[in-house]
Amino acid sequence: MNTGFIGTGSMGSMLIEAFLRSEALLPQEITAFNRTSAKAEQLAQRYPGLRIARSNKEVVLESEIVFLCIKPMEYKKVLDEIRDFTDPSQIVVSITSPVMLGQLEQLLNCQIAKVIPSITNFTLGGALLCMFGERVSAAGRDDLLTLLANIGQPIEIEEKLTRVSSDISSCGPAFLAYFLEHFIRASVEETGINEQQASALAAQMLVGTGKLLTEGGFTPETLRQRVSVPGGITAEGLRLMEKELKDMFNQLFRITHAKYDEDVAKVASLLPRPAE
Ligand SMILES: NC(=O)C1=CN([C@@H]2O[C@H](COP(=O)(O)OP(=O)(O)OC[C@H]3O[C@@H](n4cnc5c(N)ncnc54)[C@H](OP(=O)(O)O)[C@@H]3O)[C@@H](O)[C@H]2O)C=CC1
Ligand SMILES: O=C(O)[C@@H]1CCC=N1
Numbered sequence: 001m002n003t004g005f006i007g008t009g010s011m012g013s014m015l016i017e018a019f020l021r022s023e024a025l026l027p028q029e030i031t032a033f034n035r036t037s038a039k040a041e042q043l044a045q046r047y048p049g050l051r052i053a054r055s056n057k058e059v060v061l062e063s064e065i066v067f068l069c070i071k072p073m074e075y076k077k078v079l080d081e082i083r084d085f086t087d088p089s090q091i092v093v094s095i096t097s098p099v100m101l102g103q104l105e106q107l108l109n110c111q112i113a114k115v116i117p118s119i120t121n122f123t124l125g126g127a128l129l130c131m132f133g134e135r136v137s138a139a140g141r142d143d144l145l146t147l148l149a150n151i152g153q154p155i156e157i158e159e160k161l162t163r164v165s166s167d168i169s170s171c172g173p174a175f176l177a178y179f180l181e182h183f184i185r186a187s188v189e190e191t192g193i194n195e196q197q198a199s200a201l202a203a204q205m206l207v208g209t210g211k212l213l214t215e216g217g218f219t220p221e222t223l224r225q226r227v228s229v230p231g232g233i234t235a236e237g238l239r240l241m242e243k244e245l246k247d248m249f250n251q252l253f254r255i256t257h258a259k260y261d262e263d264v265a266k267v268a269s270l271l272p273r274p275a276e
Pocket of ligand 1: 007008009010011012033035036039056069070071074077097116118119
């Protein structure tokens with residue numbers, strides 16, 4: 001299926017590489033444009049056959065599905081460039097949480113979906129959060145879900161839950177990576193274990209923990225209980241965490257939601273209001 005990418009930064013290039021690695025798409029089926037051309041050209045060099053367009057308009061004219069892989073404040077300019085060239089058979093997919101389906105439906109005459117990826121899709125795992133606009137046909141929905149299933153698990157969510165879902169699925173890898181960075185650094189500082197060995201142990205621990213939660217029938221709570229034997233060592237560590245972290249997680253969601261509300265307001269000042 002001819003698939004276009006507007007923006008080949010971190011997420012645009014990640015999606016392109018994941019679709020190619022999974023063999024969901026051939027390079028010849030991909031057309032991309034990036035504001036700074038060198039980034040897109042690097043992809044074309046790595047994947048012969050991948051087409052670099054000369055403009056965003058050209059991406060739209062060449063593609064059945066178009067992924068908008070740009071940041072919130074870049075939408076107005078891109079939408080102005082493509083709005084006269086979309087048609088109702090196409091699906092435009094935004095990967096940007098504060099841009100609403102309804103805003104895109106007001107501006108573009110095509111089918112609109114929102115899909116929030118996660119860096120975990122790079123290794124063909126993790127979730128892809130999916131939302132569909134009112135004009136998406138049953139066939140369009142199936143085509144998109146089939147494509148996405150090659151690089152992760154598509155999970156349909158309500159648009160009003162975009163932020164919290166994305167905090168868990170898309171910001172989560174960074175939050176866990178931060179935890180591991182500190183876990184490893186402290187292990188080295190406190191005990192002299194070699195950093196490489198501590199990092200390898202930590203990565204294997206994370207993979208194993210993920211499998212227990214996805215395949216082993218555990219929940220976070222039952223897993224914690226199973227490992228933390230009464231009177232044991234894990235319980236000592238957990239007691240410290242309970243004391244030090246307390247309401248940190250609640251604060252985390254408050255902070256991400258406050259930033260999201262700011263972004264939503266900024267986007268709303270640039271784009272038309274969704275129809276009531
Ligand atoms: N990073 C992540 O883990 C996740 C990110 N997202 C969302 O994805 C979106 C993109 O994020 P990310 O990929 O990290 O950001 P990047 O800044 O890495 O990528 C954005 C790309 O868009 C390009 N661009 C900007 N304006 C235009 C334009 N007018 N025409 C064509 N290309 C343009 C930029 O080009 P240039 O090279 O000139 O800067 C850049 O390469 C954001 O909304 C983010 O919230 C969603 C889920 C996870
Ligand atoms: O940090 C960000 O804004 C993006 C959104 C989800 C993950 N990264």
